[in-house]
Amino acid sequence: xxxxxxxxxxxxxxxxxxxxxxxxxxxxxxxxxxxxxxxxxxxxxxxxxxxxxxxxxxxxxxxxxxxxxxxxxxxxxxxxxxxxxxxxxxxxxxxxxxxxxxxxxxxxxxxxxxxxxxxxxxxxxxxxxxxxxxxxxxxxxxxxxxxxxxxxxxxxxxxxxxxxxxxxxxxxxxxxxxxxxxxxxxxxxxxxxxx
Amino acid sequence: xxxxxxxxxxxxxxxxxxxxxxxxxxxxxxxxxxxxxxxxxxxxxxxxxxxxxxxxxxxxxxxxxxxxxxxxxxxxxxxxxxxxxxxxxxxxxxxxxxxxxxxxxxxxxxxxxxxxxxxxxxxxxxxxxxxxxxxxxxxxxxxxxxxxxxxxxxxxxxxxxxxxxxxxxxxxxxxxxxxxxxxxxxxxxxxxxxxxxxxxxxxxxxxxxxxxxxxxxxxxxxxxxxxxxxxxxxxxxxxxxxxxxxxxxxxxxxxxxxxxxxxxxxxxxxxxxxxxxxxxxxxxxxxxxxxxxxxxxxxxxxxxxxxxxxxxxxxxxxxxxxxxxxxxxxxxxxxxxxxxxxxxxxxxxxxxxxxxxxxxxxxxxxxxxxxxxxxxxxxxxxxxxxxxxxxxxxxxxxxxxxxxxxxxxxxxxxxxxxxxxxxxxxxxxxxxxxxx
Numbered sequence: 001x002x003x004x005x006x007x008x009x010x011x012x013x014x015x016x017x018x019x020x021x022x023x024x025x026x027x028x029x030x031x032x033x034x035x036x037x038x039x040x041x042x043x044x045x046x047x048x049x050x051x052x053x054x055x056x057x058x059x060x061x062x063x064x065x066x067x068x069x070x071x072x073x074x075x076x077x078x079x080x081x082x083x084x085x086x087x088x089x090x091x092x093x094x095x096x097x098x099x100x101x102x103x104x105x106x107x108x109x110x111x112x113x114x115x116x117x118x119x120x121x122x123x124x125x126x127x128x129x130x131x132x133x134x135x136x137x138x139x140x141x142x143x144x145x146x147x148x149x150x151x152x153x154x155x156x157x158x159x160x161x162x163x164x165x166x167x168x169x170x171x172x173x174x175x176x177x178x179x180x181x182x183x184x185x186x187x188x189x190x191x192x193x194x195x
Numbered sequence: 196x197x198x199x200x201x202x203x204x205x206x207x208x209x210x211x212x213x214x215x216x217x218x219x220x221x222x223x224x225x226x227x228x229x230x231x232x233x234x235x236x237x238x239x240x241x242x243x244x245x246x247x248x249x250x251x252x253x254x255x256x257x258x259x260x261x262x263x264x265x266x267x268x269x270x271x272x273x274x275x276x277x278x279x280x281x282x283x284x285x286x287x288x289x290x291x292x293x294x295x296x297x298x299x300x301x302x303x304x305x306x307x308x309x310x311x312x313x314x315x316x317x318x319x320x321x322x323x324x325x326x327x328x329x330x331x332x333x334x335x336x337x338x339x340x341x342x343x344x345x346x347x348x349x350x351x352x353x354x355x356x357x358x359x360x361x362x363x364x365x366x367x368x369x370x371x372x373x374x375x376x377x378x379x380x381x382x383x384x385x386x387x388x389x390x391x392x393x394x395x396x397x398x399x400x401x402x403x404x405x406x407x408x409x410x411x412x413x414x415x416x417x418x419x420x421x422x423x424x425x426x427x428x429x430x431x432x433x434x435x436x437x438x439x440x441x442x443x444x445x446x447x448x449x450x451x452x453x454x455x456x457x458x459x460x461x462x463x464x465x466x467x468x469x470x471x472x473x474x475x476x477x478x479x480x481x482x483x484x485x486x487x488x489x490x491x492x493x494x495x496x497x498x499x500x501x502x503x504x505x506x507x508x509x510x511x512x513x514x515x516x517x518x519x520x521x522x523x524x525x526x527x528x529x530x531x532x533x534x535x536x537x538x539x540x541x542x543x544x545x546x547x548x549x550x551x552x553x554x555x556x557x558x559x560x561x562x563x564x565x566x567x568x569x570x571x572x573x574x575x576x577x578x579x580x581x582x583x584x585x586x587x588x589x590x591x592x593x594x595x596x597x598x599x600x601x602x603x604x605x606x607x608x609x610x611x612x613x614x615x616x617x618x619x620x621x622x623x624x625x626x627x628x629x630x631x
Contacts, residue, residue, distance in 0.1 A: 024354075024394045024396060024397070026397060026400060027351050027352050027393070027397055029350070029351065030401050031343065031347040031348070031350050031351060032333065032341030032342065032343050032347065032398065032401050032402065033341060033342050033343070033347070034339055034340070034341060035332065035334070035340045035341060035342045036340060037334060037340060039332075039340070039342070040332055040334050040340065040471070043332065043470070043471055044334075044471075044473070045420070046412055046414065046422060046473065046479055046481075047479070048475070048477060048479050048480070049479060049480040049481065049485075050477065050480050085289070086289045086290050087289075097491075097495030097496075097497075098494070098495045100604075100606045101606070101607070102491060102495075102606055102607045104486060104607075104608070106486070109485070109486045109497075110482070110485060110486055111480065111485055112480060112485075115480070115481065115482050115485060115486070118479075118481055118482065119481070119482040122419065122420035122422075123318070123319065123418070123419040123420060126290075126292060126293075126319060126418070129319065129418045129419065129420070130420070169497075172495065172496055172497055173485065173489070173496065173497050173498070173499045174492055174496050174497070174498045174499070175498070175499065175500055176498055176499070176500050176501040176502065176503075177498075178501065178503065178505060179505065179591055180602040180603065181594035181598045181599055181601075181602060182598075183584075183592040183593065183594040183595065183598050184592065185540075185542070185551075185584075185586055185592045186551065187542070187550065187551045187552075188549075188550045188551070189549070189550075190548055190549055190550065190551065191548070192547045192548045192549055193544075193547055193548035193580075193582060193595050193596075193597070193615055193617050194547070194548075194595070194596075194597060194617075194631075195597060
């Protein structure tokens with residue numbers, strides 16, 4: 001029979017989720033090949049958007065962004081990013097979160113401006129992702145931010161200025177603290193489902 | 196539709212619960228329905244017995260069947276052509292690359308979702324990746340960055356685990372208004388499979404975590420280079436890097452040749468076409484973890500990193516769009532699951548939640564896996580409202596939408612709908628979405 005102490009230790013392990021880890025004790029073999037960070041450089045496109053870590057050298061202006069937008073983005077996103085044939089508006093919406101019609105745009109929703117760079121660099125334009133140069137992505141970031149009234153008409157975005165843009169929804173996020181509901185397992189004389 | 200004549204005749208003869216929109220039913224349900232009616236003392240069962248001499252020797256007894264092909268990938272019977280994974284047709288997107296398709300849960304015969312019917316969610320379509328050219332890299336806050344070919348990965352001792360996977364957006368069209376008809380439309384961003392691969396912790400241990408490593412970025416090789424930040428504790432616990440799904444290699448639309456699998460967490464963190472793992476000290480706060488996959492909360496706030504798919508259940512038979520042929524025994528069936536553990540109990544109601552009765556759970560009841568439940572209901576033929584409610588091993592009880600509404604803001608593109616889902620049954624036996 002297990003001692004009480006051992007049982008308690010096992011229970012603690014189980015609840016900490018460590019038993020699965022223990023069952024998966026190392027394979028005793030290593031098959032990875034060593035590489036250097038330099039080998040990964042072309043793939044290493046992620047930006048830590050809270051502080052802009054990973055933003056590359058380069059820059060782009062609102063005016064340059066407007067030109068690139070007309071060539072690369074307008075067909076789907078519409079004139080001045082007001083919504084187009086495929087996607088909805090990317091402007092407006094600030095203040096809408098306090099209503100029951102929340103309007104999600106980069107201006108209203110993104111808590112950190114470098115999200116624009118990270119997302120456009122990796123995923124846009126949809127027909128040719130990862131085809132835009134860093135300068136083009138900075139310029140498009142400047143243009144979208146300008147359309148949202150968050151940077152001036154003569155703004156130039158680079159690693160430093162993009163990370164410094166204050167976004168309206170900066171403090172809009174809470175971290176998960178579920179379970180947030182406390183339903184009872186009522187079996188009779190219960191409140192109907194929809195009340 | 197091109198349905199064959201004998202198929203239509205067969206469905207005309209049926210007496211079981213029918214998906215009305217498809218004009219189909221299952222043999223099993225048909226026979227159970229007859230047995231129930233007879234046992235209940237009704238004359239309907241006897242009246243349904245075939246007349247003498249009407250049961251002829253079937254043509255298939257009198258001919259050779261198809262010969263075995265030298266090599267082939269087997270397909271379902273042509274009479275099952277109506278069982279399909281359907282692109283979302285309630286919330287309709289204007290393009291079909293960042294889009295989703297839904298599992299036909301009303302047709303699923305056990306806890307496992309067949310690979311060809313498993314729901315899809317992509318952000319830039321399905322790439323076709325040559326496994327011989329696919330490389331996984333592990334870098335960032337590690338002592339030694341590493342790369343792995345598919346052959347490298349498949350040399351490790353592998354393990355297989357049964358787990359459900361559910362999209363955080365499952366149910367997003369049907370919170371407070373009735374939009375969907377079938378359970379495929381209301382709950383079809385759900386599937387369950389046996390996943391085969393290796394623990395992520397092995398690869399991270401091999402690279403060696405640097406001091407201060409707290410978060411892990413997973414990134415895909417698709418046209419969206421989809422990425423998510425995952426806490427290191429989960430990565431070192433039960434996260435898998437998988438290539439196998441239900442006994443075969445992943446299908447392209449499910450991440451071939453390699454994906455992450457994060458048990459119990461929302462589907463989009465299980466990054467498909469996995470090509471890069473980067474270790475860091477903070478989350479990246481990408482678009483996919485701020486502007487998307489976040490929950491609207493009161494006072495204009497949003498909740499992020501809400502990874503776990505909490506305890507949930509739904510009745511799949513009878514469900515929306517089906518018809519119960521008449522009063523008598525109805526076998527209630529459905530699925531329950533929890534991202535926090537195993538299913539402890541499922542209760543069912545027939546009066547809209549005023550009274551509940553405990554359903555039977557079918558073995559196996561596995562951690563973070565679909566669990567089947569059933570209840571034999573004697574329907575009196577009157578209007579009814581049926582629903583299921585699951586309880587998991589943490590003691591958490593599946594809430595109603597009203598319970599959720601008290602603590603979150605249900606507005607717009609709402610994620611993580613695990614509310615009790617009622618179906619109405621009319622006196623003529625028609626089953627319909629009754630969420631509102």
